Amino acid sequence: MILSVSDLSAVRSGRTILHPxxxxxxxxxxxxxxxxxxxxxxxxxxxxxxxxxAQNIPVAHVPQTPDQALDPLxxxxxxxxxxxxxxxxxxxxxxxxxxxxxxxxxxxxxRKRPWGWSRGMQQRFVIALALIHSPALLIMDEPTSALDxxxxxxxxxxxxxxxxxxxxxxxxxxxxxxxxxxxxxxLLVMDEGRIxxxxxxxxxxxxxxxxxxxxxxxxxxxxxLPR
Amino acid sequence: MTRRILGLLxxxxxxxxxxxxxxxxxxxxxxxxxxxxxxxxxxDAIVSTDxxxxxxxxxxLDVDFWPAFINWLTPLLxxxxxYSSVTGRAIWPDLLSAISYTAPLALVxxxxxxxxxxxxxxxxxxxxxxxxxxxxxxxxxxxxxxxxYWLGLLLILLFSVxxxxxxxxxxxxxxxxxxPALTLGCGVAAALMRIIRSGILEAKCQPFIPALxxxxxxxxxxxxxxxxxxxxxxxxxxxxxxxxxxxxGTVIVEVIFxxxxxxxxxxxxxxARDFPKVQAVVVxxxxxxxxxxxxxxxxxxxxxxxxxxxxx
Amino acid sequence: xxxLNHISxxxxxxPVLKDxxxxxxxxxxxxxxxxxxxxxxxxxAVILGLVKADNGEVSWSNSPVKDCLPSLxxxxxxxxxxxxxxxxxxxxxxxxxxxxxxxxxxLAQLCERLELPLALLDRKxxxxxxxxxxxxxxxxxxxxxxxxxxFDEPLSALDAVSQKKTAQLIADLQQEQGFSALxxxxxxxxxxxxxxxxxxxxKGHIEEITSTTEFIKKPQSDYGHELRAAAxxxxxxxxxxxxxxxxxxx
Numbered sequence: 001m002i003l004s005v006s007d008l009s010a011v012r013s014g015r016t017i018l019h020p021x022x023x024x025x026x027x028x029x030x031x032x033x034x035x036x037x038x039x040x041x042x043x044x045x046x047x048x049x050x051x052x053x054a055q056n057i058p059v060a061h062v063p064q065t066p067d068q069a070l071d072p073l074x075x076x077x078x079x080x081x082x083x084x085x086x087x088x089x090x091x092x093x094x095x096x097x098x099x100x101x102x103x104x105x106x107x108x109x110x111r112k113r114p115w116g117w118s119r120g121m122q123q124r125f126v127i128a129l130a131l132i133h134s135p136a137l138l139i140m141d142e143p144t145s146a147l148d149x150x151x152x153x154x155x156x157x158x159x160x161x162x163x164x165x166x167x168x169x170x171x172x173x174x175x176x177x178x179x180x181x182x183x184x185x186x187l188l189v190m191d192e193g194r195i196x197x198x199x200x201x202x203x204x205x206x207x208x209x210x211x212x213x214x215x216x217x218x219x220x221x222x223x224x225l226p227r
Numbered sequence: 228m229t230r231r232i233l234g235l236l237x238x239x240x241x242x243x244x245x246x247x248x249x250x251x252x253x254x255x256x257x258x259x260x261x262x263x264x265x266x267x268x269x270x271d272a273i274v275s276t277d278x279x280x281x282x283x284x285x286x287x288l289d290v291d292f293w294p295a296f297i298n299w300l301t302p303l304l305x306x307x308x309x310y311s312s313v314t315g316r317a318i319w320p321d322l323l324s325a326i327s328y329t330a331p332l333a334l335v336x337x338x339x340x341x342x343x344x345x346x347x348x349x350x351x352x353x354x355x356x357x358x359x360x361x362x363x364x365x366x367x368x369x370x371x372x373x374x375x376y377w378l379g380l381l382l383i384l385l386f387s388v389x390x391x392x393x394x395x396x397x398x399x400x401x402x403x404x405x406x407p408a409l410t411l412g413c414g415v416a417a418a419l420m421r422i423i424r425s426g427i428l429e430a431k432c433q434p435f436i437p438a439l440x441x442x443x444x445x446x447x448x449x450x451x452x453x454x455x456x457x458x459x460x461x462x463x464x465x466x467x468x469x470x471x472x473x474x475x476g477t478v479i480v481e482v483i484f485x486x487x488x489x490x491x492x493x494x495x496x497x498x499a500r501d502f503p504k505v506q507a508v509v510v511x512x513x514x515x516x517x518x519x520x521x522x523x524x525x526x527x528x529x530x531x532x533x534x535x536x537x538x539x
Numbered sequence: 540x541x542x543l544n545h546i547s548x549x550x551x552x553x554p555v556l557k558d559x560x561x562x563x564x565x566x567x568x569x570x571x572x573x574x575x576x577x578x579x580x581x582x583x584a585v586i587l588g589l590v591k592a593d594n595g596e597v598s599w600s601n602s603p604v605k606d607c608l609p610s611l612x613x614x615x616x617x618x619x620x621x622x623x624x625x626x627x628x629x630x631x632x633x634x635x636x637x638x639x640x641x642x643x644x645x646l647a648q649l650c651e652r653l654e655l656p657l658a659l660l661d662r663k664x665x666x667x668x669x670x671x672x673x674x675x676x677x678x679x680x681x682x683x684x685x686x687x688x689x690f691d692e693p694l695s696a697l698d699a700v701s702q703k704k705t706a707q708l709i710a711d712l713q714q715e716q717g718f719s720a721l722x723x724x725x726x727x728x729x730x731x732x733x734x735x736x737x738x739x740x741x742k743g744h745i746e747e748i749t750s751t752t753e754f755i756k757k758p759q760s761d762y763g764h765e766l767r768a769a770a771x772x773x774x775x776x777x778x779x780x781x782x783x784x785x786x787x788x789x
Contacts, residue, residue, distance in 0.1 A: 036698050036701075063438055068438055070438075071435050071439075073456050073457065073530060073531060083443075083444070086442055086445065129442065149726070149769040150574065150765050153770075153772040153773050156772070175698035177699060179774045180774075181774050216699070219699060222703070222733075
């Protein structure tokens with residue numbers, strides 16, 4: 001199965017922040033969406049999720065920080081059951097245990113509210129929430145930038161291990177080409193609301209075509225900076 | 228949690244004893260001789276110094292400040308409000324009877340206020356800054372600006388005089404309650420509506436709301452389970468203040484509508500210089516405030532335990 | 540030379556820094572890395588004298604640190620400036636405090652160095668980009684030519700490309716002006732590329748202080764190893780092991 005969207009666009013206060021964009025995603029794909037801040041990456045992610053949901057394709061979105069995903073006044077258990085109900089699923093303790101184990105949050109106290117958990121655990125809880133209905137596509141918007149590196153690396157590893165056993169495709173939105181290069185096989189490079197490059201990761205790294213991609217590649221990691 | 232509640236109780240105790248002390252001090256040092264005033268009120272005539280001295284001794288006013296304070300406080304702590312200095316009747320039965328008129332009125336007024344304010348606020352915030360919203364806010368501002376005595380008279384004019392639907396004066400039947408409760412409710416609604424409105428608007432801007440939508444959670448569900456809870460926080464915060472507004476309104480409304488409640492009880496006591504009665508009302512009001520604020524603090528801590536907790 | 544001698548400090552009676560000793564020589568760069576909550580910000584506050592240490596002493600060449608008038612570059616450039624003043628006024632503050640002046644030519648030269656158009660200084664903080672505001676923060680730190688500048692997560696508000704450009708700029712300016720830099724960061728990649736020594740802070744303890752080249756090859760502590768492995772797997776140190784990963788999966 002191929003997920004496909006066509007002519008996604010977005011205009012905000014009279015300014016086009018996303019020019020008409022089409023995209024095809026195969027199940028199990030690992031795609032990175034990179035670009036400078038303000039290039040329209042997050043807008044693209046939101047438009048993509050709205051469009052796919054309108055097509056009745058199960059999709060999920062994990063925002064940058066848990067604060068953007070969880071109500072601080074509601075318990076973890078409340079969030080979990082609320083999401084199950086919203087997705088039309090009945091409560092399944094076995095599924096919950098499986099996801100919690102996969103993301104290593106099985107020790108978390110569900111009666112607590114989000115801030116009773118560490119940030120890393122909150123973020124993994126949000127990822128588990130996103131995976132409840134085995135979505136066809138998981139969109140991760142800057143999933144690691146609010147976490148400590150060790151926690152971030154661990155989270156990405158746990159997620160990759162879980163996803164590797166199923167068909168879920170992942171779109172990783174990040175300003176950090178170095179991070180994307182570690183995680184994805186295909187890169188989309190975004191600039192001023194347009195996808196200016198769409199190629200396998202190695203091709204972009206070895207032979208960037210657009211000016212933005214060249215700049216991202218030059219500055220993709222710390223130890224290879226031009227001095 | 229237990230420790231926090233103990234802390235809150237301690238605070239309530241301090242506030243209450245402070246109020247008792249302040250009340251007594253004010254009356255003690257008020258200009259004029261209280262014994263003389265009491266004697267005048269009681270005998271309704273020019274009185275001789277002998278009689279004033281007898282009254283002074285009777286009222287326990289013939290000692291120094293501290294013994295007098297102790298004399299005054301001891302029965303109060305035992306729940307004994309003492310006797311009227313004018314009629315000599317026990318205060319508590321009369322006060323209780325007044326409360327039995329005031330409490331239902333305040334409660335019904337509050338319920339009417341909430342029933343008007345909440346739907347109006349929800350309605351207004353559906354399209355923020357639209358003409359609907361602006362009109363609702365304008366009506367609420369008008370409601371705050373209109374004094375209760377004016378609105379009360381207006382309602383009497385319309386429903387009692389013009390239409391002759393409802394009785395205006397007295398408290399014999401339940402229908403006597405409608406106009407005063409409406410007067411009170413309108414004032415409460417006007418004040419609460421603006422707070423609820425801004426609470427809802429702020430709650431709708433919480434950073435996690437878009438994520439809930441993306442998780443397929445319905446708008447009505449988000450409104451009920453998340454927005455309502457966040458919007459309740461500022462409302463609960465100002466509720467203690469609103470209560471003052473409500474009591475103040477009740478006193479005025481009771482006088483306008485000729486209801487034998489605490490408002491009229493207090494006004495008559497002040498007119499008669501009946502100090503023990505005034506003190507009883509003041510201390511009881513303080514007790515009510517402290518209790519309500521204590522409850523608010525506890526509810527607050529249940530909804531949002533991080534507030535006031537530096538370690539969170 | 541900055542010297543911290545057996546420093547302990549607490550926040551609300553909870554110990555945050557435990558027995559910290561380190562030195563930073565003139566013109567050198569020390570990066571302090573570690574998880575959030577490890578005490579990195581408290582360390583800066585102690586050095587600046589904003590938080591009093593429970594034990595131990597902090598000094599700059601045998602006198603109190605505040606005598607050398609160090610500057611601080613903060614994480615959030617917007618919160619570092621008075622929002623109602625034009626940037627120029629905020630940037631000039633350190634000079635005013637010391638009754639010094641700067642020629643317009645020198646200011647223009649510094650601005651050019653920082654890729655900040657001079658006219659930008661007449662704007663308010665919220666009228667410039669985050670990157671520009673952060674460079675204005677660096678400009679302010681440089682104004683009075685202090686011998687010591689502290690950087691508290693100076694890049695974390697910026698995107699990947701501006702991070703690297705700004706880091707390069709800080710390093711170049713350091714070469715020209717010769718100040719010592721103490722950089723607090725959670726990004727080991729940044730530390731690896733731009734410091735002489737790396738101090739690993741964890742739960743208020745210094746796990747190790749190692750020269751950067753040594754650290755990249757072989758950290759001394761277990762926690763240092765974990766940090767290094769995480770930085771590799773997040774691609775901030777390099778993507779050399781990526782090819783290896785791909786080879787394995789084929």
